[in-house]
Amino acid sequence: MSRAHVLVLPFPAQGHVNPLMDLSHELAKHDIKITFVNTDFINKQIMEAEATRNEDKEQVGSDQIQMVSIPDGIEQEEDRNRWEILIESIWQVMPMKLEQLIQEISEKSENEKISCVVADAAMGWALEVAEKMGIHRATFLSTSAAVLALCFSIPKLLDDGIIDDDGTPTKDQIIHLAPNMPAMRTKHFPWAQMGAGLNAQKLVFNCMMRNNAAEIAEWAICNSAHELEPSAFAYAPNILPIGPLQASKSNHVDHLAGSFWREDSTCLNWLDQQPDKSVIYVAFGSFTIFDLLQLQELALGLELSNKPFLWVVRSDINNGAVNAFLKEFEDRLCSHGKVVGWAPQQKVLTHPSIACFLSHCGWNSTIEGVINGVPFLSWPYFADQFLNETYICDIWKVGLRLNRDNGIISQEEITFKIKQLLNDEGLRARASELKEKVIDNVKDGGSSNKNLKNLVDWIKA
Structure with missing residues (x-):
């Protein structure tokens, strides 16, 4: 009998790899096999860091989580620091490589076929590959739910004249997507703060415009909790919080970490x-x-x-x-x-x-x-x-x-x-109160815990 086999694909950056690795360990607890796919460059960094962290172990990884990699199409190492080159290369090269990898895995064993793809929201093309191959698909947001809510609102921002066609704010102003949503300063929109010039801004904005991950995903999940962003989840109810994933990490503190650098303990x-x-x-x-x-x-x-x-x-x-x-x-x-x-x-x-x-x-x-x-x-x-x-x-x-x-x-x-x-004792007290509220979400009966269990049941169905 075949068991559930999930392919997990993060965007090639530390802040995207870590939470998806945490999610992978949560899924692995339920006897779900994980194939974790990085780019060749990122995979090499992680393996080197893990090897030094686990010098007394014969191998890196586990039976439940297999680390594999595919090319990102970038030949010059310094180009990976340029957002416009990195993003464009990913979209042009990786979809074909991912499809080939899925086919290779399926050909190895009928019982090991990929049954679900969980892809970073920034890698929405991976869900297009999964849909084409008849595979279940979920998108994972490694940022706040409010960011995805902002992406949903781009057409309205264009219609209202708040941004130009390339994402440039028409003026510096404060907006609210909905009455109870956090205030957003237009010059601080994520695509306008890439720190790499106008070309990078345009490319990131266009990527967010054409990224239909939430539309073709069967599940849209994020590493957040309802108490952290109630207004964002009310505004975009199709996004389901399953976090904070880090709050469950104490059970496997020595798990495969996904860090790009050697930690100084x-x-x-x-x-x-x-x-x-x-x-x-x-x-x-x-x-x-x-x-x-x-x-x-x-x-x-x-x-x-x-x-x-x-x-x-x-x-x-x-x-x-x-x-x-x-x-x-x-x-x-x-x-x-x-x-x-x-x-x-x-x-x-x-x-x-x-x-x-x-x-x-x-x-x-x-x-x-x-x-x-x-604090x-x-x-x-x-x-x-x-x-x-x-x-x-x-x-x-x-x-x-x-x-x-x-x-x-x-x-x-x-x-x-x-x-x-x-x-400021009041500030410290609020930090302590927020901690307790948020951690309750991942305990049995908590809203994030229920969402995660439902996700597991869906994957294994």
Whole structure:
């Protein structure tokens, strides 16, 4: 008898791979076989990181989750940092490669055929492949539900003259998609904040316009919870929350992680030596890049706060003048500060010594902070992060904004907001209350737990 076999396909970025890996482990608990498909480039990064994390194990992965890869069509490695090239290449090359992979899997064994494709909402073409091959399909949103609701509203935004045909806002204004939806600033629409020029904006906007994932998907699911975005789920009731997936991760903390970089676990020992609720955790995800001036202002702001801090600075930006500055900085502040290349973030945020999270407000980081009751200092960089900041600071009221002066967040602003946050007992109480509400969703009887069980039943039917 054949068992359910799900092919999972994330967009090739860290913030998309992680939640789909968490979902894969949840599905695997129910005896569902998973084929997890990355691009060749991303798969190589993950395998290298996993090999060093599990040096005492003979192989990476598990019987339930098989890691495979297909080409993304990009020949020059530096082109992967250019959104317009990455997205266009994905749409042109990967659909055919994915179809070939599904056929190869089906030919190996009648009992191992792919029965369902779960694809990242940014990879809507994969659902077109699945539909063509007669395979069940679900789309997964790795951002907030409000982002997909915004995508649904693009035709109306065009009709109302709020944006031009290429997605450019006609003017900088604040809008609400519905009366109770979060305020959205038009210049902060995700496609207008790609940080790579007008060509990238146009391509991302056109991709979102032609991406009909939600239309041809039989299920539309997201890593969120009803209590986090009630207005978004009311506005788009076909989107079903199944999260926060990270809240169930304690049951398999040593599972296949999907991290692109080797984690520096020495920071956990360092945290053990710090007082409870004393450490400022600083991490900006996998894309944020600062120039040297902004990095220096951040470093000096942390120093002036006179609080212990754990700061993640990725290896791909820690070179040249940045490396020299950080080495001198860390040597000077070694008694109460630590800089690492990459951290086991979920373990860090569960640590009792963490006082707050200075974050880029990526959705995964936002969820991880929320489920641990950690207050935020928000520093959005691009894409949907400005909308997430609105949730954090204005809707949930569990964080404070860092304000820019001529494009720079000064050391004085950083120090001031750290002190303000740490002295705000009301904010900390709200963060703790939100944690309890959200985690209840994934417990037996919770709304996200029910949705996930229904998804499992559908997959296995």
